[in-house]
Amino acid sequence: MTMVATSDDTPVETAAPSTRRQPDRTALLLAPGVLWMLLFLVAPILMMVYVSFWTQTTFKIEPTLTLKSWVTFFSSDTYLGALWTTIRIWLIVLASTLLVGYPAALFVGLFVKNKTLSTALLVLCVIPFWTSFLIRVLAWRPMLGKEGAINMILMKIGVITQPIEVLLFSELSVIIGMTQIYCVFMVGPIAFMLGRIDPSVIEAAQDLGASFWRIFRTIILPLSMPGVVVGAIFVSVMVLGEFATSAALSGRKVNLLGNIIVTQVGSLKWAFAAVAGVVLTVLMGAVVAALLRVVDLKKEL
Amino acid sequence: MRDKSWPELVGIQVKSVLQLKNVHKAFSGVPALAGVDAALPENSYISLLGPSGSGKTTLLRVIAGFEQPDGGEILFAGQRIDGVPPHERGIGFVFQNFALFPHLSVAENIAFGLENRAVDPVTDTRVVAAKVRDIIGLVGLSGLEGRAVTQISGGQKQRVALARTLVTEPSMVLLDEPLGALDANLRTRMRGELRTIRERCGVTFLHVTGSETEALAMGDTVLVLDRGRIAQSADAGTLYGRPASADVARFLNCYNIFSGAISDDAFESPVGRLALGGAQQKSGEPAYAIRYDRVAIRPLHASAAGDEVRIEASFVASEYSGAAINSFFTLDDGRVFEVETHLSHAAPETFEEKARYALVWKREDALVFV
Numbered sequence: 322m323t324m325v326a327t328s329d330d331t332p333v334e335t336a337a338p339s340t341r342r343q344p345d346r347t348a349l350l351l352a353p354g355v356l357w358m359l360l361f362l363v364a365p366i367l368m369m370v371y372v373s374f375w376t377q378t379t380f381k382i383e384p385t386l387t388l389k390s391w392v393t394f395f396s397s398d399t400y401l402g403a404l405w406t407t408i409r410i411w412l413i414v415l416a417s418t419l420l421v422g423y424p425a426a427l428f429v430g431l432f433v434k435n436k437t438l439s440t441a442l443l444v445l446c447v448i449p450f451w452t453s454f455l456i457r458v459l460a461w462r463p464m465l466g467k468e469g470a471i472n473m474i475l476m477k478i479g480v481i482t483q484p485i486e487v488l489l490f491s492e493l494s495v496i497i498g499m500t501q502i503y504c505v506f507m508v509g510p511i512a513f514m515l516g517r518i519d520p521s522v523i524e525a526a527q528d529l530g531a532s533f534w535r536i537f538r539t540i541i542l543p544l545s546m547p548g549v550v551v552g553a554i555f556v557s558v559m560v561l562g563e564f565a566t567s568a569a570l571s572g573r574k575v576n577l578l579g580n581i582i583v584t585q586v587g588s589l590k591w592a593f594a595a596v597a598g599v600v601l602t603v604l605m606g607a608v609v610a611a612l613l614r615v616v617d618l619k620k621e622l
Numbered sequence: 623m624r625d626k627s628w629p630e631l632v633g634i635q636v637k638s639v640l641q642l643k644n645v646h647k648a649f650s651g652v653p654a655l656a657g658v659d660a661a662l663p664e665n666s667y668i669s670l671l672g673p674s675g676s677g678k679t680t681l682l683r684v685i686a687g688f689e690q691p692d693g694g695e696i697l698f699a700g701q702r703i704d705g706v707p708p709h710e711r712g713i714g715f716v717f718q719n720f721a722l723f724p725h726l727s728v729a730e731n732i733a734f735g736l737e738n739r740a741v742d743p744v745t746d747t748r749v750v751a752a753k754v755r756d757i758i759g760l761v762g763l764s765g766l767e768g769r770a771v772t773q774i775s776g777g778q779k780q781r782v783a784l785a786r787t788l789v790t791e792p793s794m795v796l797l798d799e800p801l802g803a804l805d806a807n808l809r810t811r812m813r814g815e816l817r818t819i820r821e822r823c824g825v826t827f828l829h830v831t832g833s834e835t836e837a838l839a840m841g842d843t844v845l846v847l848d849r850g851r852i853a854q855s856a857d858a859g860t861l862y863g864r865p866a867s868a869d870v871a872r873f874l875n876c877y878n879i880f881s882g883a884i885s886d887d888a889f890e891s892p893v894g895r896l897a898l899g900g901a902q903q904k905s906g907e908p909a910y911a912i913r914y915d916r917v918a919i920r921p922l923h924a925s926a927a928g929d930e931v932r933i934e935a936s937f938v939a940s941e942y943s944g945a946a947i948n949s950f951f952t953l954d955d956g957r958v959f960e961v962e963t964h965l966s967h968a969a970p971e972t973f974e975e976k977a978r979y980a981l982v983w984k985r986e987d988a989l990v991f992v
Contacts, residue, residue, distance in 0.1 A: 521721035524688055529790060530709035530739025539738055543725045 366602065373595035382591050390592040394600070400581060404600065407577045410495060410567075411560045411608075417500040418556050419549065422507030426548070429508070430515030431523075431541065443512060446505045454502070458569045461498045465489040465570075490572030498570045503559055507552035514548030515541070550616045557608050561601060578604075639664040639794055639826050640685065645694035647680055654680040655691070656850035662794075662828060662843070667820055669829045669841030673873060677850045678830045682796050685828070686715045699793060709739060714787030714795040718802055720779045722771040722786075729754050729767040731782050735790040757789040761819060777808045784819065794826045801836065813840055834874050838862060846870050864901070868909035868991050877911040877989075878959050884908060889990060892955040896931050899985030902992050909991040914962035916987040919949060919973070920980045932982045935959050937973040949973065951981065 376385040394400045425446070433439040449457055464470050465488040472484040487493055518541065526536045564579030573580075578601045585594035638661035647655040654677040662668050672678035683689040685696065687708035696704045703711050723731050732754045736744040744750050758764055761781040766774060771782060780800060787795055800816070801809040817840060820827045831837050837844050838858040846854045846861070854866035865871040868879050880891035888895040889910045896910055912931075926932035935951035938958070947970050951959045959981065963970070973979065 519719070519721060521717045521719060522723060524708075525715070525717060525721040525786075526723070526734065526738070527688075528686060528708050528713075528715045529735030529786065530741060531734070532740040535738045535740070539734070540723055540725075 369595045369598045369602075372591055373599050375592045375595075377590060377592035380589075382589075390596045394593065394596045399576075400597070403576045403578050403581050403597075404604075406492075406575060407561060407579075407601075408604075410492070410499070410563075410575070410577065411557060413496050414499045414503065414560045415553060415556055417496065418504045418507040419553070421500060422504050422552065423511060423549070425504075426508045426511035426515055426545075427541075430512035431518065434520075436516075439512070439516065443509065446508055449501075449505075455565060455569070457502060458498055458566050461494065461501075461570055462489065465494050465497065489570065490574060492571065492575050494570040495567045495575050498566045499560055499563065502566065503556045506555035506559070507549075510551040510555070511545055511548035514545045518544050546616045547618055550612050550618065554609055554612050557612065558605055561605050561608065637664045638662055639699060640828075641695075641697040642681075642685075643695040643697070645681070645684060645696060646692045647677075647684055647689060648692055649680075653850055655684065657694070658847075658850065658852055660845060660852050660855060662826060664826060665824050666842040667817055667827050667829065667840055668843045668845060669831055669837040670845045670847055671831060671834060671837035671873060672847035674832055676847045678832075678847050679798060681847065682715075682798050682828070682830050686713055686796055687711050688715075710741065712793045714790065714792035716783050716787055716795060716797045716800055718798045718800070720783040720803070722779060722782055724772055726771065727767070728763060728769050728771060728774065728778075728782055729758070731771055732757060732785045732789055735786060739790065753789055757785045760788070760822060761785045762815070776804050777812060780804065780812060784816075788819075788823055788825075792825060794828065795820075797827060797829045799830055799832065801831070809836075816840065834876075838874075846873060848873070864903065864989065865911070866903065867905035868907055868911065871909075871911045871989070871991075876914050876962075878914065878917070880910040882908065882910060884990070884992060892957075893933050893953050896933075896988070897985050898988075898990060899929065900988040900990060901986075902990045905991040907991060911989045911991065912983050912987065913989075914948065914960045915946075915964065917959075917961045917981050917983045919961055919963070919971070920982055922978050922980055924980050924982075926980075926982050929985050930982050931985055931988065932980055933959075934978055935981055936976050936978050938975070940973065942970070951979065 372382075373390055374386045374388065375390075376383045376387045377390055429439050429442045429446075433442060452460075462469070466472070467484045467486060467489065469489065471488060472481075475481045476484065523536060523540065526540050531539070562579055563577055564583050567575045567577050567580055568583075578597050582594045582597045582601070585591075585597065640660075640662040642658050642660045645655055645658040646653070656677075658677075658681060670678055670681070680689065684691050687703070687706065691704055694704075695702060698711060698713065708715075723734060726734065733750050736750050736753060744753070754767075758767060761784055763778060763781050763785065766778060771779060774782070780803075784795075784797075784800075797816075801812055804812060813836065816827070816829070829837075829840055831840075838861065841858060844854075844856060844858055844861050845852055846866075848869050854861060854870050856864075856866075861870070862874060862876065865874055865877070868881070871877040871879055880889070880893065880896070882889055882891040884890070884898070888897050889908075891910055922934065933953070935953050938950040938952055940947055940949040945966070946962050946964050949961045949963065951961065953959050961981065
């Protein structure tokens with residue numbers, strides 16, 4: 322503790338004379354960002370909360386405050402079902418991206434000793450992003466369809482006699498699609514944290530007699546947790562707000578909160594859309610807050 | 623006689639704990655170890671001195687098991703260990719940068735090996751705690767058990783790294799430039815501490831360093847590694863007084879060395895004929911070496927006595943280091959000649975820059991390699 326205190330002393334003292342000019346410049350530098358966030362983040366969120374209390378009739382919406390939209394949302398099986406589906410799909414996709422992403426990150430960040438090669442492999446992970454999001458989602462259709470690539474191959478080699486129908490236009494296809502699209506957001510942060518582990522720390526653990534799994538459990542996993550948390554935040558925020566993948570790959574069978582919002586906005590039901598939006602925002606905030614509880618990112622990064 | 627290590631010289635029978643026989647290792651065709659032969663005695667402090675690129679870290683990593691040798695034998699306590707994984711060798715390794723587990727506390731770092739080793743882990747937390755407490759006392763870290771290893775000083779980290787290895791009771795500890803990451807003051811203090819800790823544990827320490835003063839100060843036996851081979855293995859006194867070759871003398875950083883050839887009763891050097899009379903050392907590469915502290919500086923008109931060798935040189939500069947003063951001269955062939963004058967012998971003289979002086983030493987003080 323004393324060490325921290327002494328190292329803090331010097332910069333404070335040396336910075337003192339220049340603090341007089343500091344405030345105006347700080348304000349100047351902050352202004353664009355603050356303005357932007359106020360206009361495009363804070364104001365819309367406040368507006369959304371406000372609109373969720375407006376009175377909605379079939380053809381128009383009036384700024385008369387009412388709880389009607391909220392009551393409708395929480396007493397309707399459709400909306401609550403969508404909320405539940407959103408949470409379920411989010412948890413499954415989070416688990417599957419971690420399951421696929423962690424070993425990949427372990428390989429790229431730790432087992433590949435050559436830094437150039439590991440950077441090249443990370444770039445390879447990003448290559449799918451050269452095509453648009455929608456194309457990547459839609460590309461799963463010819464893969465998973467009844468007469469798609471996977472069914473055709475499996476039938477050719479005689480594993481199945483009937484095409485597997487559950488592959489496309491089901492919850493499974495949505496999960497497959499999302500896992501593929503968001504996996505890289507899990508791989509990146511984890512590989513970064515793993516790459517920062519000093520190889521001699523692992524050698525030291527080896528020298529002290531620990532087996533690979535022990536070293537993984539006691540050294541590698543705890544040291545990569547900040548990466549896992551950052552990756553999980555990326556994936557969570559994106560999956561919770563998803564609507565395009567489920568629309569394209571579920572044949573409208575899977576309705577997420579995102580899909581509800583799109584439909585409601587499409588039919589000009591602004592109040593309902595706002596309610597769903599507020600619920601979704603609160604959910605995301607809770608998820609991010611919970612994830613940040615897992616690891617003290619400020620300390621670890 | 624001269625090639626033997628000190629236990630053999632003084633006639634004590636000491637069991638060797640580690641034997642290396644013709645150990646080879648190359649990295650993509652470039653040899654790092656070119657046939658290392660050595661026998662390290664039990665219960666002693668051994669320093670391994672080598673300039674950078676001499677293969678000393680490679681040798682240490684081969685002994686520890688992090689690298690596999692291309693050829694040769696490594697025997698540890700009479701058993702061949704090449705091919706045995708690092709943790710089954712009973713050899714502890716202390717890394718240059720300490721390699722502490724950054725997410726664990728001091729006590730957790732030290733307990734790591736006991737709790738997590740694959741062979742015979744200690745599951746009783748009370749036994750672990752007792753052992754950790756003992757070792758923390760031994761290395762002098764009491765009171766810091768709960769600290770994060772990111773919050774302690776360099777010297778304390780060094781102690782944690784050492785304690786972490788010692789607590790697993792290895793038969794030998796390898797230290798890779800253990801003092802390299804510490805500042806000069808701490809380095810001197812840790813030298814003594816390392817030796818004390820080793821004596822209390824009674825295991826062999828093999829300490830790798832690039833600093834000749836550190837190697838001489840710490841090692842009961844000093845091994846000199848040069849171009850992937852052991853150039854000399856001797857106690858500090860023998861090594862300093864009788865380096866086995868001109869190259870070893872050069873690493874010691876205390877000899878002026880002339881190359882040349884022996885003819886009749888003199889050594890033909892670039893600065894003239896130097897009369898013989900001192901010890902001769904077989905090394906295969908003829909050279910004439912005179913220690914910095916054996917040379918006297920005299921006015922140019924002074925002539926040499928019958929048993930002395932005299933050369934002339936111009937004074938360049940001198941460097942004051944408290945107990946001694948080092949004066950630098952340029953010889954006629956442009957090379958630098960260094961003279962160390964101990965101030966307990968004489969008050970510091972002042973010399974005139976660019977003026978010529980006579981440098982004189984006794985014939986018998988010179989070491990001639992033939």
